[in-house]
Amino acid sequence: MERFSTDRLYATQADHSDALASFKSEFHFPQHAGQDVIYFCGNSLGLQPKPTAAAFETELGSWRELAVGGYFNGPNPWLYYHQFLSPTLAKIMGAQVQEITAMNALTVNLHLLMLSFYRPSGKRNKILMEAGAFPSDQYAVETLARHHGLQPDEVIIEIAPLDGEKLLRTEDILATISAHADSLAMVLFGGINYYTGQLFDIAAITEAAHQVHAIAAFDLAHVAGNVPMQLHDWQVDFAVWCSYKYLNAGPGAVGGVFVHERHASDANTPRLAGWWGNDEKTRFKMEKGFHPKTDASGWNISTSQVFNMVALKASLEQFERAGMDRLRNKSLQLTAYLEFLLQQLSGLNFEIITPKDASSRGAQLSLYFPEQGKAIHQKMIDSGIIVDYREPGVIRVAPAPLYCSFTDVHRFYEILKEHF
Numbered sequence: 001m002e003r004f005s006t007d008r009l010y011a012t013q014a015d016h017s018d019a020l021a022s023f024k025s026e027f028h029f030p031q032h033a034g035q036d037v038i039y040f041c042g043n044s045l046g047l048q049p050k051p052t053a054a055a056f057e058t059e060l061g062s063w064r065e066l067a068v069g070g071y072f073n074g075p076n077p078w079l080y081y082h083q084f085l086s087p088t089l090a091k092i093m094g095a096q097v098q099e100i101t102a103m104n105a106l107t108v109n110l111h112l113l114m115l116s117f118y119r120p121s122g123k124r125n126k127i128l129m130e131a132g133a134f135p136s137d138q139y140a141v142e143t144l145a146r147h148h149g150l151q152p153d154e155v156i157i158e159i160a161p162l163d164g165e166k167l168l169r170t171e172d173i174l175a176t177i178s179a180h181a182d183s184l185a186m187v188l189f190g191g192i193n194y195y196t197g198q199l200f201d202i203a204a205i206t207e208a209a210h211q212v213h214a215i216a217a218f219d220l221a222h223v224a225g226n227v228p229m230q231l232h233d234w235q236v237d238f239a240v241w242c243s244y245k246y247l248n249a250g251p252g253a254v255g256g257v258f259v260h261e262r263h264a265s266d267a268n269t270p271r272l273a274g275w276w277g278n279d280e281k282t283r284f285k286m287e288k289g290f291h292p293k294t295d296a297s298g299w300n301i302s303t304s305q306v307f308n309m310v311a312l313k314a315s316l317e318q319f320e321r322a323g324m325d326r327l328r329n330k331s332l333q334l335t336a337y338l339e340f341l342l343q344q345l346s347g348l349n350f351e352i353i354t355p356k357d358a359s360s361r362g363a364q365l366s367l368y369f370p371e372q373g374k375a376i377h378q379k380m381i382d383s384g385i386i387v388d389y390r391e392p393g394v395i396r397v398a399p400a401p402l403y404c405s406f407t408d409v410h411r412f413y414e415i416l417k418e419h420f
């Protein structure tokens, strides 16, 4: 018995019985030919929630009317603004509230946390990462090695897929970790590879890293707001992510950080500090001697960048209402439906490079078209469907469950079917 159908009616009915369908109307969509576009690019930049503008107006109002008083008064006193974000982020990431903070931006946070946790000593100085990691992560690790006076190609171990394959096998990742048991200082992996859409087994990688006494760190840029995590229970040491992809907080929005409580509660965990990470009881005494807050916010450095957090706060209120589990359930359905429809296109030469196993992927499918990738991408854009294109021939399609429908996915299929 087939779970899905190519009939458009199937999509209409699936939308009709979708408990999250109404969230779509809470977003602004770019217009194409007088209509909302279909937006499958939330893995790059999420859409703007309609409540975002009012959230900015609230803080502009506090600034206008209270000025410096806005730090302690007004609807959302700025002294605590970053803390308002933590409870929902903690749910999304499977963390305790005190293990979460919002600050800076993703690569900056990656640097700061690596400076805390990568402590090369003697021959234990190696960093394991995935080959083809996002360039910013590669640059961060390369320059971190040099910062410690080490040669990047001597300390960075990159694990690549087997010849002829596009995805990493968990058993190979784990075997590589054990093979470097004596020399590995840190494993830094993406949660989901931005190009292939592969979701790695974070729990297994963390356990293997800990078995050899290495730090387990993750860049969850493509995971945050996409796939529910259990970072606390998995014992992850630290994780960082951005908020402008699936979290819909707008371009350059404040980044997120997880530091496991066993490190965060220890004031002696090394770090680069600033006054916002200092205990609030002594912060304004302006005295010598840094006394870190004994939670993840002990890594805060500067005054909260309130206007860079406002949109995230507005967006997290939607996540709170939708619930990460319900979002993931819908996402599994949407992406499986997209996969099913694509599989019916027998005449088209293409390959889905994202894992078939739903537990090894998030919303995104990466489609490799050896011949017509560019033409297909152009046709989609001309038809009001926003997807992105990466050389050579890869179209990434990410139906984000907050604002994408089954009908949207069906439309993508129809265009492929009619024109290619």
Ligand SMILES: *Cc1c(COP(=O)(O)O)cnc(C)c1O
Residues within 6 Å of the ligand: 105, 106, 107, 108, 134, 136, 137, 190, 194, 219, 221, 222, 242
């Ligand atoms: C999007 C993304 C980044 C971007 O980093 P910024 O510091 O926010 O510019 C970094 N790493 C990964 C894996 C990403 O997907």
